[in-house]
Amino acid sequence: MRLRLGEKYSGLSSRIVVGLLLTMIMVIMAIAAPLIATHDPYQTDVRSRLMSPGSEHLLGTDEYGRDVFSRAVYGARVSIAVGLGVVIISTVFGGLIGLFAGYFRKLDNVLMRIMDALMAFPSILLAIAIIAAIGPKTTNVMIALAIVYTPRTARVVRGQVLSVREEAYVESARVIGLGNMRIIFRYILPNVLAPLIVQATFILALTIIAEAGLSYIGAGTPPPTPSWGNILADGRPHMYRAPWMTIFPGLFIMISVLGLNVVGDGLRDMLDPRLRGSE
Amino acid sequence: MNRNLLEIENLRKYFPMTAGVFRRKVGEVKAVERVSLSIKQGETLGLVGESGCGKTTTGRLILRLIEPTAGKIFFEGKNIFELNSHDMRKLRREIQIIFQDPFSSLHPRMRVHDIIGEPIRFHRMMDSTQKINRRVDELLEVVGLSPAYRNRYPHEFSGGQRQRIGIARGLAVNPKFIVCDEPVSALDVSIQAQVLNLMEDLQEQFNLTYLFIAHDLSVVRHTSMRIAVMYLGNIVEIADSDELFERPMHPYSEALLSAVPIPDPTVERRQILLEGDVPSPANPPSGCHFHPRCKYAVDRCRSEIPPLRAMKKGIEGHQAACHRADELELQSGKPLEVV
Numbered sequence: 181m182r183l184r185l186g187e188k189y190s191g192l193s194s195r196i197v198v199g200l201l202l203t204m205i206m207v208i209m210a211i212a213a214p215l216i217a218t219h220d221p222y223q224t225d226v227r228s229r230l231m232s233p234g235s236e237h238l239l240g241t242d243e244y245g246r247d248v249f250s251r252a253v254y255g256a257r258v259s260i261a262v263g264l265g266v267v268i269i270s271t272v273f274g275g276l277i278g279l280f281a282g283y284f285r286k287l288d289n290v291l292m293r294i295m296d297a298l299m300a301f302p303s304i305l306l307a308i309a310i311i312a313a314i315g316p317k318t319t320n321v322m323i324a325l326a327i328v329y330t331p332r333t334a335r336v337v338r339g340q341v342l343s344v345r346e347e348a349y350v351e352s353a354r355v356i357g358l359g360n361m362r363i364i365f366r367y368i369l370p371n372v373l374a375p376l377i378v379q380a381t382f383i384l385a386l387t388i389i390a391e392a393g394l395s396y397i398g399a400g401t402p403p404p405t406p407s408w409g410n411i412l413a414d415g416r417p418h419m420y421r422a423p424w425m426t427i428f429p430g431l432f433i434m435i436s437v438l439g440l441n442v443v444g445d446g447l448r449d450m451l452d453p454r455l456r457g458s459e
Numbered sequence: 460m461n462r463n464l465l466e467i468e469n470l471r472k473y474f475p476m477t478a479g480v481f482r483r484k485v486g487e488v489k490a491v492e493r494v495s496l497s498i499k500q501g502e503t504l505g506l507v508g509e510s511g512c513g514k515t516t517t518g519r520l521i522l523r524l525i526e527p528t529a530g531k532i533f534f535e536g537k538n539i540f541e542l543n544s545h546d547m548r549k550l551r552r553e554i555q556i557i558f559q560d561p562f563s564s565l566h567p568r569m570r571v572h573d574i575i576g577e578p579i580r581f582h583r584m585m586d587s588t589q590k591i592n593r594r595v596d597e598l599l600e601v602v603g604l605s606p607a608y609r610n611r612y613p614h615e616f617s618g619g620q621r622q623r624i625g626i627a628r629g630l631a632v633n634p635k636f637i638v639c640d641e642p643v644s645a646l647d648v649s650i651q652a653q654v655l656n657l658m659e660d661l662q663e664q665f666n667l668t669y670l671f672i673a674h675d676l677s678v679v680r681h682t683s684m685r686i687a688v689m690y691l692g693n694i695v696e697i698a699d700s701d702e703l704f705e706r707p708m709h710p711y712s713e714a715l716l717s718a719v720p721i722p723d724p725t726v727e728r729r730q731i732l733l734e735g736d737v738p739s740p741a742n743p744p745s746g747c748h749f750h751p752r753c754k755y756a757v758d759r760c761r762s763e764i765p766p767l768r769a770m771k772k773g774i775e776g777h778q779a780a781c782h783r784a785d786e787l788e789l790q791s792g793k794p795l796e797v798v
Contacts (some may be wrong), residue, residue, distance in 0.1 A: 315668075
């Protein structure tokens, strides 16, 4: 059985292409950071502190004389790595929880009440609380955000499973004699994949913002490792004298999140027009 | 005639109604209240009734998609509700279903050959991919589709074609018995006849036995040798097809028959319009469940549940569940000729 996402679409919409281009810029930056960066992102130089953008330092330097462009390029690595990690973990766990909660009605109450409990906290607060418990490290940020976003995926998948499980083709599988696991993974999963993928792109965007936010307040990637969030934090005291320190990492965050949201919206419209206009 | 292939004894299915976080039981929907039936090898039994009367639930019970509240179903002498998973797996090859809605009965992301080949692979009926492919092509031809369609997806087909794919999937395991759950009611009238004829041909070719669930009496008359009429979870009348049309003995059957359209504008007939709605199966009326809508109802009907019993008039095997069946002269399903 080949995996097909949509039945009735022809090609990608221009929106998705634009979004993908914006996203690709960030991904290429992350992968090819050593080639793109003009300076060592850790190299301090007191003589060239707070230099404005120019030919030597494309986007200027920070208060230690580090090259902002190079740091922002390396920062993309953290954002993309955390983002992908969170998306993979939350999609796998959220997907499984959603599938089982939706399919086995007896598990539903237990699993979804746990998910509701997690969703009851504002996401950033919950992430801060988890990081406070396990310590600010890039991998811990990943774990914390995965815990925060898993319930969202679980909810979306469960809702979809509830409608798919009533379809006659699922019943036909039971008449053939297939077991529950085969029905779940062969008959239900392929039919809940579209919203799952859409959800994954939105979670990637949310994670990039959340990671930057956590790093900004010092609960994320610890300095001196560059992350868009802690570059912003470094630049905050110098906003008036050296606005490039905050403007450019901010722009990077904006472009990547915008790109992902546009892709997500486009995918949603393409895969399932019924979901249009809902979050 | 032949021996009984399937026997249903006092089958009952109540669905609990729950409320609140702890799923407190607040009542029961009596979907199937007391159904006993037997279906002979090679025959087609029509099961008719309005929506919500429990016909589909009865079909699902026969397939053991749901467990009954009480009662037994014997298939070739064995109670299917007592089978262990190993025997149940074997039974899955004997009993199949044709679904009502051809648009939701096929996995939208599977190709036709995967859909039809699924039961063959699952039951390990054939070992090599080649054999399975050949069998799938054969099945496609049997239901009147070109084997060239095998690599297509369900959405590329029309409703009638999809129904044929569903039939091919059902036939893949060489079943003896097929539950046809309103197999043509989602199709255009012009396509209905084609599919019905196909099903009739297949019955002859493979010696199939059908339970034909429908709400359309004219369809059932065509296909079924015997007809059972269901109302609110009970069988109210059962008789040979022609006998039921000529001599209905339950007032509900009479009303149903009078509603069958006659494709001849010169023919006139008294149509019996039932008053009121179908009562809720959660709280059925006392006595005969039909009494609030029955124009012949007397006091006895309100208090005493009429059993399904053999009729004195009519031909053998005609049963009805009505206290007054023997005294009433009911209108036949045949039109009154008006010149």
